[in-house]
Amino acid sequence: MTRTSRKPDAIRVAIVGCGRISDLHQLGYRGREDARITAVCDVRKTEAGKKAKTWGAEKIYTDYQQVLEDKDIDLVELLTPHHLHCPMTIQAAQAGKHISVQKPMALSAAEADEMITAANKAGVTLRVYETFVYYPPAVMAHQMIEAGEIGDVRAVRMHVSTGKSDTAWKIPLSAWLWRFNEKLCGGGPLVFDHGYHLFSLGWYLGGSVDKVFAWIDQTPVKEAGSMVKIDAPAMIMFKFESPCRYGQLDIEHTPKMRIYSDYYADDDRIEVVGEKGILFINRYTAKTVDLPELMLFKDGKTIPIPVGGVEWHDSFTACTHGLIEQLMGGKPARLDGPTGKAVLQFTLAALQSSRTGKEVHVKDVK
Numbered sequence: 210m211t212r213t214s215r216k217p218d219a220i221r222v223a224i225v226g227c228g229r230i231s232d233l234h235q236l237g238y239r240g241r242e243d244a245r246i247t248a249v250c251d252v253r254k255t256e257a258g259k260k261a262k263t264w265g266a267e268k269i270y271t272d273y274q275q276v277l278e279d280k281d282i283d284l285v286e287l288l289t290p291h292h293l294h295c296p297m298t299i300q301a302a303q304a305g306k307h308i309s310v311q312k313p314m315a316l317s318a319a320e321a322d323e324m325i326t327a328a329n330k331a332g333v334t335l336r337v338y339e340t341f342v343y344y345p346p347a348v349m350a351h352q353m354i355e356a357g358e359i360g361d362v363r364a365v366r367m368h369v370s371t372g373k374s375d376t377a378w379k380i381p382l383s384a385w386l387w388r389f390n391e392k393l394c395g396g397g398p399l400v401f402d403h404g405y406h407l408f409s410l411g412w413y414l415g416g417s418v419d420k421v422f423a424w425i426d427q428t429p430v431k432e433a434g435s436m437v438k439i440d441a442p443a444m445i446m447f448k449f450e451s452p453c454r455y456g457q458l459d460i461e462h463t464p465k466m467r468i469y470s471d472y473y474a475d476d477d478r479i480e481v482v483g484e485k486g487i488l489f490i491n492r493y494t495a496k497t498v499d500l501p502e503l504m505l506f507k508d509g510k511t512i513p514i515p516v517g518g519v520e521w522h523d524s525f526t527a528c529t530h531g532l533i534e535q536l537m538g539g540k541p542a543r544l545d546g547p548t549g550k551a552v553l554q555f556t557l558a559a560l561q562s563s564r565t566g567k568e569v570h571v572k573d574v575k
Contacts, residue, residue, distance in 0.1 A: 211499070213443035215369075216416060218243070219242065219243055219244060219245055219246075219360030220243065220244040220245075220250075220282070220283045220284055220307075220533060220537070221245065221247040221248075221281050221282055221283045222238065222244060222247060222282070222283070222284045222285075222286060222287070222535055223246075223247060223249070223250055223268075223270075223276045223279070223282045223284070223306075224246055224247050224249050224250070224266075224275065224286050224288065225251075225253060225273060225276060225285055225286050225287050225288060225289060225297070226250070226287065226289045226311075226541070227249060227251040227253065227256045227257055227259075227260045227288075228288060228366025228384070229380060229384075229486065230288060230311070230540065231260060231288050231534060233521075233522050233525040234288060234338070234525060234529065235260075235264050235284055235450060236425045236522055236525050236526045236529070237525060237526045237527075237528065237529020237530050237532075237533070238264075238529060240334060241533065242317075243533060243537055243575040244278065244284075244533045245265075246264045246265055246266045246467055247259075247266060247267055247268060247281060247282060248264070248267070248268035248269070248270060248279060248282060249261040249264065249266045249268070249269055249270070250269075250270040250271070250272075250273060250275070250276050251271065251351070253271075254269065254271045257269045257270070257271065259393040264369075268517075272497060273297060273300070274418045277301060277304035277306065278304070279301055282306060283306065283307060283536075283543055284306060284307040284309060284532075284536065285297075285301045285306050285307070285308055285309070285310070286309045286311075286338065287301075287308065287309070287310045288309060288311050289311070290387050290393055290394070291313055291315070291316060291394050291402075292316060292392065292393045292394070292395070292419070294310050294311070294313075294314060294315050294316075294320075294324075295315045295316070295323055295324055298310055298324045298327065298328070298335065299312075299323060299324060299327040301333075301485060302327040302328045302330070302331040302333050303327065303331060303336070303389060305331060305333060305462075306333060307333045307335075307536060308324075308328065308333065308334070308335045308336070309334070309336055309337075309338045310324075310336075310337055310338060311336055311337075311338050312338060312339045312405040312406070312409070312421050312549075313395060313396075313405040313553060313556065314337045314403065314524075314552070314553045315381040315395075315553060317397035317553075317557070317575065318557065318574055318575050319575055320551055321546070321550035321553055322550070323548060324546060325546035325547060327551065329546075331346065333547075334535065334536060334542075335545065335546040336532060336535070336542035336544055336545050336546070336549070337408065337542075337544040337545075337546075337548075337549035337552075338528060338532075339405065339409045339528070339543075339544050339549075339552075340406070340411045340521070340524040340525050340527075340528050341406040341407070341413075341477075341493060341524065341530060341543065342409050342543050343524045343525075343527040343528040343543070344493060344521070344523070344524035344527075345491075345516050345518035345519065345523060345524070345527065346490050346492070346502045346503040346514075346516050347410060347413070347414070347479070347490055347526075349462075349503055349514060349516045350414065350479075350481060350488045350503060351413060351414060353488060353514075354414065354481065354483070354488070355506070358377075358464050358483075358486060358505070359454075359481065359482075359484070359485055359486035359487065359488055359507065360483040360484030360485040360486065360508070361454075361483060361484050361504070362404065362414070362415055362451070362454055362481060362483050363453060363454060363455070363482050364454070364455050364456060364457075364480075364481070364482040365411050365414050365415040365449075365454075365455075365456040365457075365479070365480075365481050365482075366457055366479070366480040366481075366482070366535040367407045367410065367457070367458040367459075367477075367478075367479050367480075368409060368458075368459050368460075368476070368477070368478045368479075369399065369403065369407060369458070369459070369460045369461070369475060369476065369477050370461040370463045370466060370475070370476045371399070371402075371439075371461070371462050371463055371464060371466070371474065371475060371476075372440075372463060372464070372466040372467060372468030372470075372474040372476060372495070372497075373465065373466065373467055373468065373474055374466055374467065374468050374469060374474035374495070376469060376470060376471060377468075377470045377471070377472060377473060377474040377495075378418050378471075378472055378473060385398070386435070386437075388402060389437045389438070393401040395572060396440070396556070396557075397425070397438075397439070397440025397441075398426055398439065398440065399439060399440050399441050399443070399460050399462070400440045400441075400443055400445075400460060400556075400559060400560065401440070401556060401557075401560065403430045403473075403555060404458070404460065405473065405552065405553075405556055406477070406493075406561070407458050407477070408434055408458075408555045408556045408559075409544065409552045410479065411447070411456050411458070411553065411555070412552050412555065413448075413543065413547070414479070414481055415449050415454060415456055415481075416449050416450060416451050416454070417449065417450040417451075417551065417569060417571075418447050418448070418449055418450065418456070418555045418558075418571050419447075419448050419449060419450045419570065420447065420448050420558070420568050420571060421445065421446070421447045421448075421555065421558040421559050421562050421568070421569050421571060422446050422447075422463060422562050422567075422568045422569070423443065423444065423445040423446070423558075423559040423560075423562040423563045424443060424444050424445075424563060425440055425441075425443040425445075425544070425559070425560070425563035426440075426441065426442050426443060427439070427440060428441055428442070428462045430462070430464075432515060438555070439462045440507070441460045441461055441462040442459070442460065442461050442462065443458075443459065443460040443559075443563075444457070444460075445456075445458040445562075446458075446557045447555070447558075447559075447568075448471070451553070458559075461519060466529050468495045468496075468497055469495060469497075470493070470494055470495035470496065471520075472494045472521050472522075473494045473495070474494075474495055475493070475494050475495055476495055476497040477492075477493035477494060477495070478490065478491055478492070478493075478497070478498070484505060486506055486507035486508075486557055487505070487506040487507075488503070488504070488505055489503070489504040489506070490502065490503055490504075490520075491504065492519060493521060494521045500513070502516060502519040503516050513538060514527075515538050533544065551571070554571045554574040555571050557564045557574045558570075558571045558574050561574060
């Protein structure tokens with residue numbers, strides 16, 4: 210019997226990596242009887258101890274190998290820098306642990322293949338932790354598209370811009386520096402890192418993508434005495450595999466734009482154009498335009514679509530609940546290994562196109 214077919218009374222989880230985002234990851238385990246955080250792992254023992262105390266975890270580790278040797282652990286949540294995703298996933302699979310790995314899945318499609326193969330060989334579950342496809346307004350939009358509310362989709366338009374905020378998370382540059390090292394992060398902080406959210410959403414709302422063409426500029430930015438480059442402005446165009454269906458993603462670095470957010474000061478908005486209507490998703494991590502989170506234009510009228518759970522942290526809770534249901538024998542993950550790889554190839558195709566100045570077929574990306 211494989212680990213994926215086993216239905217434990219309660220899934221015992223180890224959170225690996227105690228950065229800021231871990232505070233949102235733990236939300237989905239609150240009040241659950243079928244899953245709980247058993248262990249916390251971070252090279253910073255003091256930080257791991259603080260998180261363990263807050264979350265009610267019994268065990269504190271500073272060495273990932275200790276987590277893998279702990280037979281009480283069923284699932285590892287990997288919240289580590291991108292270059293560690295592949296080796297840590299393979300090690301977890303070999304140790305018989307289920308894996309939830311933060312986006313982006315890996316640095317290359319070849320790494321993704323290694324991760325998928327290791328999970329399949331061990332009979333464990335591998336899924337990519339990606340919240341935008343679990344954000345309730347996006348889920349409602351997807352359901353409306355599937356129900357034919359706007360007819361056949363013709364275009365998916367996505368927008369991102371940065372900003373400043375008095376209420377957003379205060380994250381020192383030192384915590385971000387590895388994201389500007391391509392060997393560690395795999396790509397820039399906006400197109401590759403944050404962009405994986407949007408590429409996932411494009412796949413979720415429009416389906417598989419055939420080819421991509423992109424322009425990605427570089428903007429020098431001086432932060433805390435260090436000069437780094439932001440991968441923006443950028444314009445990424447793509448053609449879905451479905452006929453007569455196209456998409457675009459624009460990304461701007463706009464640090465003087467004041468944005469209200471409890472998290473990151475990013476303006477993320479989506480527009481899905483169908484044959485007989487348009488869906489607008491007006492919010493993700495931040496509050497920008499003063500409009501309902503989800504709107505429908507149809508029959509000459511624009512109406513708000515009521516939906517609960519519109520805070521970004523609600524998408525983390527939903528994402529974690531989806532994983533628990535999967536492991537307990539319920540619904541499949543929205544981003545399993547192969548789907549996570551397809552989104553990664555979509556993302557990498559944009560980087561490759563910008564470097565070469567040529568159109569790139571997603572399935573050719575290695």
